[in-house]
Amino acid sequence: MSTNRTSTAFASAAAALVLAGASVHGQAPPARSLHERAIVVDAHVDTTQRLIFDPRFDLGARHDDGNLDIPRMREGGLDAVFFSIWVPGDVTGPIAVTRAFDQIDAVREAVRAHPKDLVLATTAADVRRVAREGRIAALMGLEGGHMIDDDIRQLRNFAALGVRYMTLTHFKNNNWADSSTDAPAHNGLTAFGKDVVREMNRLGMMIDVSHVADKTFDDVIGLTTAPVVASHSSSRVISNHPRNMTDDMMRALAKNGGVIMINYHAPFLSEEFRVASEKRYGDVASALAEMSAKCGGNEACATMESERRDHQAMTAGQMPSVRWEKIVEHIDHAVKVVGADHVGLGSDFDGATMPFGMEDASKLPAITDALVKKGYSDRDVHKILGGNMLRVMEAVEKAADRSAALK
Numbered sequence: 001m002s003t004n005r006t007s008t009a010f011a012s013a014a015a016a017l018v019l020a021g022a023s024v025h026g027q028a029p030p031a032r033s034l035h036e037r038a039i040v041v042d043a044h045v046d047t048t049q050r051l052i053f054d055p056r057f058d059l060g061a062r063h064d065d066g067n068l069d070i071p072r073m074r075e076g077g078l079d080a081v082f083f084s085i086w087v088p089g090d091v092t093g094p095i096a097v098t099r100a101f102d103q104i105d106a107v108r109e110a111v112r113a114h115p116k117d118l119v120l121a122t123t124a125a126d127v128r129r130v131a132r133e134g135r136i137a138a139l140m141g142l143e144g145g146h147m148i149d150d151d152i153r154q155l156r157n158f159a160a161l162g163v164r165y166m167t168l169t170h171f172k173n174n175n176w177a178d179s180s181t182d183a184p185a186h187n188g189l190t191a192f193g194k195d196v197v198r199e200m201n202r203l204g205m206m207i208d209v210s211h212v213a214d215k216t217f218d219d220v221i222g223l224t225t226a227p228v229v230a231s232h233s234s235s236r237v238i239s240n241h242p243r244n245m246t247d248d249m250m251r252a253l254a255k256n257g258g259v260i261m262i263n264y265h266a267p268f269l270s271e272e273f274r275v276a277s278e279k280r281y282g283d284v285a286s287a288l289a290e291m292s293a294k295c296g297g298n299e300a301c302a303t304m305e306s307e308r309r310d311h312q313a314m315t316a317g318q319m320p321s322v323r324w325e326k327i328v329e330h331i332d333h334a335v336k337v338v339g340a341d342h343v344g345l346g347s348d349f350d351g352a353t354m355p356f357g358m359e360d361a362s363k364l365p366a367i368t369d370a371l372v373k374k375g376y377s378d379r380d381v382h383k384i385l386g387g388n389m390l391r392v393m394e395a396v397e398k399a400a401d402r403s404a405a406l407k
């Protein structure tokens with residue numbers, strides 16, 4: 001949250017003070033005021049699925065289910081969110097394109113319906129301005145290259161509608177890039193996949209390497225002329241899932257100037273939970289596909305039901321319990337490997353099983369509090385909360401300008 005807080009934000013800040021255990025008579029505790037001053041960016045939320053599948057869902061109302069809405073973003077001091085535009089990887093062809101455009105429309109309409117709170121943003125400068133105004137910047141990322149239907153013109157259409165990054169794959173390979181959760185088919189990127197990366201650089205669209213196979217990651221790093229992001233990935237050293245990044249991948253990402261945004265999904269945070277979950281439900285991709293089938297293709301239902309089931313199992317002691325401090329462990333590990341300039345937040349809210357204590361966006365200040373307690377400087381906390389993502393956005397915008405100037 002930035003300056004110019006509204007009265008609602010002020011009231012929620014007061015509520016958070018109580019939560020943080022501070023005296024309500026005194027000043028805001030240093031961590032809370034640091035959090036308020038910072039521009040807090042979440043690089044990946046799946047709340048778009050609720051907009052699509054639940055006609056009664058109002059982003060402006062406080063809900064007691066799911067992880068994110070405007071009141072809880074306000075409480076959590078969240079200044080900018082990337083709404084994921086996503087259809088499952090087995091939805092392909094023109095239908096995938098249409099459904100992606102429907103979701104873009106849903107995000108844009110949700111912004112239009114809440115002009116006091118939300119502004120559609122496409123640049124780092126937009127985000128800074130919107131945060132200064134005390135509103136929340138809504139951005140979009142396309143999660144899965146299958147939605148361009150092997151047509152570079154669709155990539156340009158998505159960029160023109162305000163989509164600021166594309167995750168090259170989702171759980172499945174597409175026709176031009178291998179995914180981390182599928183059997184290798186292309187040895188990374190195909191020739192067309194490489195054209196996609198070059199075109200994204202030219203368009204000033206960020207390349208998102210979350211979900212991609214290690215070889216796809218290597219191909220991207222070898223090719224891109226701008227920094228890349230991992231919009232929602234955690235550390236593979238801590239939880240050995242192929243969706244997470246090895247320390248070497250983090251180092252290559254940092255060398256490229258990019259940033260890894262830590263994902264809060266319980267099996268990506270905790271090795272114990274991952275192993276127990278795979279034993280119980282199979283791998284992450286097939287477990288989600290099964291739940292989606294149970295929900296009749298309603299993806300909002302699929303992720304919310306999965307989370308409910310996981311939380312019940314954790315509460316009943318049938319699965320290892322995962323707490324929010326695990327998020328801080330991943331941040332701290334990444335900072336130890338690549339430094340505070342290359343780490344950020346990519347919650348996966350409304351698309352994952354949140355750890356206890358991070359049930360929704362209102363709980364975000366706990367992360368700042370924990371980083372301060374660990375001895376992180378104000379400067380480093382600012383970078384991790386959002387500064388790094390803004391720096392990458394600016395670098396990608398500049399690289400696109402440079403390539404335009406060459407034409």
Ligand SMILES: [Zn+2]
Binds near residue numbers: 143211232
């Ligand atoms: Zn994802």
